[in-house]
Amino acid sequence: xxxxxxxxxxxxxxxxxxxxxxxxxxxxxxxxxxxxxxxxxxxxxxxxxxxxxxxxxxxxxxxxxxxxxxxxxxxxxxxxxxxxxxxxxxxxxxxxxxxxxxxxxxxxxxxxxxxxxxxxxxxxxxxxxxxxxxxxxxxxxxxxxxxxxxxxxxxxxxxxxxxxxxxx
Ligand SMILES: [Zn+2]
Numbered sequence: 423x424x425x426x427x428x429x430x431x432x433x434x435x436x437x438x439x440x441x442x443x444x445x446x447x448x449x450x451x452x453x454x455x456x457x458x459x460x461x462x463x464x465x466x467x468x469x470x471x472x473x474x475x476x477x478x479x480x481x482x483x484x485x486x487x488x489x490x491x492x493x494x495x496x497x498x499x500x501x502x503x504x505x506x507x508x509x510x511x512x513x514x515x516x517x518x519x520x521x522x523x524x525x526x527x528x529x530x531x532x533x534x535x536x537x538x539x540x541x542x543x544x545x546x547x548x549x550x551x552x553x554x555x556x557x558x559x560x561x562x563x564x565x566x567x568x569x570x571x572x573x574x575x576x577x578x579x580x581x582x583x584x585x586x587x588x589x590x
Contacts, residue, residue, distance in 0.1 A: 423479050425457045434477050434486030437523045437585055442488060446475060459550050461574055464543025466491070474520055476543055478578055485582055489520040492536065506537045507581070508545035508574045512555045516541055522585045535584045545574055 428448045435443040447467035449455065455463065467473035477486040503517035504510070511517075521536040523529040540548060540555075547553035549570050565573075 423457060423460050423462065425455070426452065426463060426477060426484070428452060430484060431463070431475075431477055431486060434484035435475075435488055436485055437525050437529060438488040443486075446488065447473070448475075456547070456552065459546055459552060461546045461549075461571060462578060464539075464545070466542065474518075474543060478582065480579065480582065485586075487522045487582065487585055489522050490534075491541075492519040492521050503538055505540040505545060505548075507539055507577045508549050508570070510540060510545065510548040510555050512540065514556060516555055522581075524584070525586045528587070535581065537581055549574060 431448050431452075432443045432446065435446070438446075447469040449463075449465050449468070462476050462478035464476035465474065467475065472491045474489040474491055475486060476489065477484055479485075502511045502513050505512070505517055517538050518541040519536055520539050521534040524533045524535060539545070544553050548555055549567065
């Protein structure tokens with residue numbers, strides 16, 4: 423994706439207040455992010471470990487989502503969990519349940535959408551081999567990187583659709 427500025431990131435959030443967007447801890451090393459290898463920018467708030475964020479580019483527009491880290495996947499020491507975006511498996515808390523408040527009225531009523539995701543939101547790097555999952559890894563399958571990236575994008579967009587879904 424193209425490099426983003428702090429200002430663009432703060433303006434992109436769809437599911438938090440202006441105040442929350444202003445207070446969000448944005449990575450300090452933005453210019454050093456591996457932008458060419460990122461399908462979306464995801465990070466944990468350096469000042470608040472229970473908060474995480476992701477910003478994706480979709481149809482030319484930026485979509486930022488504020489997330490709450492509900493839990494590490496504490497299902498036993500050797501249990502493996504899978505990220506629902508990139509399908510990388512991890513052990514030992516490498517996957518965390520993250521929930522996003524839905525936009526609009528649904529969000530005001532307390533509705534949120536939860537997904538198990540790579541705890542560091544580095545899906546793009548796991549897929550490209552730039553980062554290795556402890557005790558897990560990308561599942562062995564005969565898909566090209568391109569196919570895996572497309573699938574990850576599909577999963578990501580489906581999540582964004584759930585966060586921003588209009589009430590029925
Ligand atoms: Zn992932």
